[in-house]
Amino acid sequence: MKNAKAAQVVLRLDSITKRFGKLVANDAISLSLQQGEVIALLGENGAGKTTLMNILFGQYTADEGTVEVFGDALPPGNPRAALDAGVGMVHQHFTLADNMTVLENVTLGTQGLLSLRQDRAAARAKLAQLATDFGLQVHPDAKVGSLTVGERQRVEILKALYRDARILILDEPTAVLTPQETDDLFATLRKAVKLGLSVVFISHKLHEVMAISDRVLILRHGRLVAERPIAEVTKETLASLMVGSEVKAPTVAPGQPGKTLMRLHEVSTPDRGSAPGLKRVSLSLRAGQVIGLAGVSGNGQGALADLVGGLIGPATGRLELDEAHLNTWSPREAVHAGIARIPEDRHKTGTIAEFDLTENAILEAYNQPPYSRSGWMNWRRAEAFTREVIDTYDVRCPGPATRIRLLSGGNMQKLILGRVLEANPRIILANQPVRGLDIGAVNYVHSQLLAARDRGAAVLLISEDLDEIMALSDVIHVISEGRLSPGFARGTKTPAELGVWMAGHGFEPETADAS
């Protein structure tokens, strides 16, 4: 789709750097977008895609670097500047008013606050013209609340076009769409490009990036790690670029597998929104082993973690604990069964920010002796336990009465580790246990997990970081679209081979009646 003549650069980000405390969210990222071009920004959650777009739209001010649109520098920190310069954003979560019509939504905010006369006829004509030009058919008088998700997205795009956007930025636009709606969206984007617009497509779905973009930029840990014309890459190379493939030599001694503690047999769970549920997953967790779960995020990891952690039960299939079939399953039962759960989001699900360390340390055991007897709390025992965790797990904090939100991510994670490991668990569910931690805390968490494994615990390690999975796991499974690969023993697969599985190849074809 590139023009033969020298293409004009419409958007240029020049060495954008943004730090949040110690975390570098964007590290000297530069990119340029040419007229009539589609570029894809590819990266895992937390790779820095959203931060970068927030800087472009003035929500954040970059610590270093500049943004230029059509050759003019944008003033930092002004959300209107990007809109006025002709950049339109289609958010992942729509920003439409359900109780207003399509036309009202599209024109909302374009009229002066005090102008009483609305030139509805002109607005209607302009909307109709845009709809025809771009193939975005939506009835202008329909209430947005009555539209399908795909139609709502069309309204979002029309809204940007109505404001004369020349650059469209789409943040995970296909996350909520069916495959057919995705095809329609791609057709629209191709029309837009023909009409001279330029598009930034943010995604972590590889095949869509392959299908629509001319160039792909890969972000990892806040850095731009690769920039390739789409013709020169395959899904497999993208997958390994995205999750990192500089494999360090495994320094971890292999585990001594014992008996099977938990077994999933052909378990399926319902899809949730765009994230697939499990599709006939069979998996055994054995004592003394680290089972690593590799995969691009949003491929069913959440469902597996919730299943093992007691938040959901299997819709079909069998879940066995110590060879006993479980019918009902709750977080409390999981805790009682000796499952240590390190949740993916330590801020939202792992801790209660306004509780102090003591109250957080007993969150899973608060109703058990010695912390609770006949309905009364024993705070002295709870505090003694907390002090023990603070000492044993080296939690740096002013004391057990500190509110946990004041702790760094690493110290917060150490407290969670202490909370679940002090109960001598038999199974450890570690979901992204080192995400966002500094290297010291990463090594500490890993050494604790391995020590627990050597004491005979089964560890299920879920991570988007292939390096981490390959370094720690005795057996690696790959998850893709809710399906689980066979287990690969340590050292039998290269990152590139795992990348093939992560891209969705190698699985047995789904039977027609699978649901």
Add this chain to the structure above:
Amino acid sequence: MRLEPVANPSIWRTTVPPAIAIGSTVVVASLLAMAAGANPFSVLGLILKGAFGSKFALLETLNRATPLIFTGLSVAVAFRARLWNIGAEAQLYAGALITVVLGTGMLQWGAFALLPALAIASMLAGALVLLVPALLKVRFGVDEVVTTLLFNFIFLLFISMLLEGPLKDPMGMGWPKSERLIAEARLPRIVDGLRLHWGFGLALIAAALVWVIERRTTLGYEMRAVGLNREAAGFAGIPVNRVLIKTALLAGGLAALAGFSEVAGLKGNLTLDLSPGFGYTGIIVAMLALLNPLAVVAAALFVAGIFVGADSMSRAASVPSYLADIMLATALLLMVLAILLTRFRVVRE
């Protein structure tokens, strides 16, 4: 501009904004008094004197604070668990209703048996009234703000129907009011000759008990956890829905004690004007107290003092007693803002 949480608020940050809020409330009241043609200093002095200036005034304020402590506790308990109970008014009337049903002669017991029985029956009735919205919320996700608010009106009309029908006092000259409680069902005065009944004592005990429940019991821990982070609480295994139901029962029971105390301690019978909005004012009390059960007592005294003082002031200075409503509204709004400023700082981007 945006708000950024303050990690370790200094002593100035936690005390100065609330002080400014109180000060500004006084300034607003003074301006309004001046607009009404009165000397602001004498108006404020009259309010203070009318609320706390004499033994009679003080006792009147304590009496007025009593139902506010109960409804304030009810709201504080519910809001602590993020159960938005706007229905303390209906729960109050449920307590009052059961008190007159059982206390006008149905139970012919001695006072030592009858009064606790009436208090407990009231709490059960109030608990039942809030149980319905709580179950609707837990089972079907129905917004409890709407259900509890609307239930206030339904329940008041229900009381009205009863007072015009089966509960109507045959000797009441046709007025819609219930029969009077028997003597054994009346809450005695704390000190003979002083117009302050044991309802106030009960309110203080209730505040202390709620504090103990929140800080020292397993249920209190669950309620606070559910209120602060429902997702983390559920992940850890706290039965969130069951905790919400228990919270609703406790909150409904506390509000109903306001009705019991007003009927058995003060009025002696049930009329439709038993509560001039104590249930709604309880929300102000709880918010001013930052949901702390012990601070609810202080906040209730503050609010009651403004009402009682403004009543007495309006008789002396011919400034309308609506000044009290404005003062409370100002105090609440500024206090909410002040609390925001104690926890967040404004950052200019």
